[in-house]
Amino acid sequence: MARLNTPAMLKINDLTVGYGAITAVKGLTLEVREGEIVSLIGSNGAGKSTTLRTVSGLLKPKSGNIEFLGEKIDGIAGHEIVAKGICHSPEGRRIFPKMTVDENLDLGAYLRKDAAAVKETRDHVLQLFPRLQERINQKAGTMSGGEQQMLAVGRALMGNPKLLILDEPSMGLAPVLVDLIFETIEEIRKSGVTILLVEQNALAALRIADYAYVLESGHLKLEGDGSKLADDPAIAQAYLGG
């Protein structure tokens, strides 16, 4: 698929992020346009999750800036970024294990006041993941990895995001579930949500992406249309185990 001709939603410009003395992301520039699925791929430690965590305000950039819908959002606290319409399903799922599925979903809509609209989103999420409906009163920590992943994505959707950030949604899942997750991602996009996706499963991530960026040790290595990168033999050799 190719890049859409829509206005930019998220613009990251010359971003540098580090933990103490270690610089995890160096001078990264990327763009996510409205309605797109953009994938960020690269090996372990390439700086993918760091980039996402910085967009969500969990990390402060050392330099560079991040713009969301024309507004500067770097340096703003995490909870305020959620209010602007960015919801993040983090790496490792990070659901609230001692709470029920129901409570986890409610927390996803923590900032939303309109009960009727929340109910609507909730119905939509439970329709996407019928399994969550079956487990609605179960403690989230007792569910299987796949179910927890569905909950993490569903919980992020509960915030009614304009931009949905998904960090490794297929990690540790059985192949059948991986397919299900990717199908769901496309379905979510069809409902009008823009998606920024980080995946280890690079081939699948490139196939569904309109546009993709390849990171290597914190640098931008390559960018291009998802389908083109998926067919690129050099990419295949480096990241797709080909």
Add this chain to the structure above:
Amino acid sequence: MTSVASGVARKKKVTPSAILMRASMIMIIGVAVYWLGLNLTSDPRQFAQVTVNGLNNGLLYALIALGYTLVYGIIELINFAHGDLFMLGAVFSFAVLTEALGATGPSATNYALLLVVLLLSMLFCAFINVSIERLAYRRLRNAPRLAPLITAVGMSFVLQWIGLKWIGSNPVNVNTVLPSSDFEVAGVVIAVKTLIIFAVTIPLLIVLAFIVNKTRRGRAMRATAQDKDASRLMGIDVNQTITFTFAIAGAAAGAAGLMWAQTTGTVAYNLGFQLGLVAFTAAVLGGVGNLYGAVLGGIIIGLIQSYNDGLAIGPGQRWSQTMVFTLLILLMVYRPGGLLGETAQEKV
């Protein structure tokens, strides 16, 4: 790789040591039940009397224990200054109610003043607790565990010093507002003070449980306790939630302080150490981090002390602390997580 180990695979093997553990536990419970049963049958009136006294103290312990457990639950810090915060609550209520307002002895006006000062005392302690978090603990949130712990010990001394400067080094008598009268129910003497403690602490505990379990704020607290970054991603203001938790913990300590001053009729600058230790034990006994555990632990310790001190057949007052801590040690051996603490492992 994440593991999805099934529960069946981890099924406990029955080993000789497990049998020994189980047998010794049953034996200890048996002795305790026998002791209580013996006293109950030999003098039921005395037993009921002692139970009422135990509940009286136990509910106050529960209010203080809540503060430990709330703070531990949310930032995994044992707030050593909490007992001293309770002391400051007692001192504050004495200074305002008894000295400044001159409310001594029961009267309708004095009861109204008592309620007002109860609120003030709660606000005062909430304010101090929030300030301590802002000034000291917040900066150390990402520091190694030992740093905030030592800071909490330091804060404990600071608060004690404030108490010392405020009322001096000798215990001060409080002319209480509460009546010293009592009445009898089936031969059991119940002090009006005890009823008032029930009337104040039980609703407070219920309100606290409601806040934590049913409100939006409470849900944010529980989320923050489990995972701070994930909470931020939900849009929860983590700093504000922690501030709120310290405020609630402080308010509970303030209420307990006033009730203590009014029911025992004495305050001292070192009150916090002793009561703090008991309340902390109550929190651990119930499972630190668990709200109901703190209440349960507080009531159990109140009862144990009371049974030990007051029952005709028993070790007597001298062994009071020994009994409490022996119970704690035994419980930690058999249930390291505390009575209501978590023992089950979560899948990762």
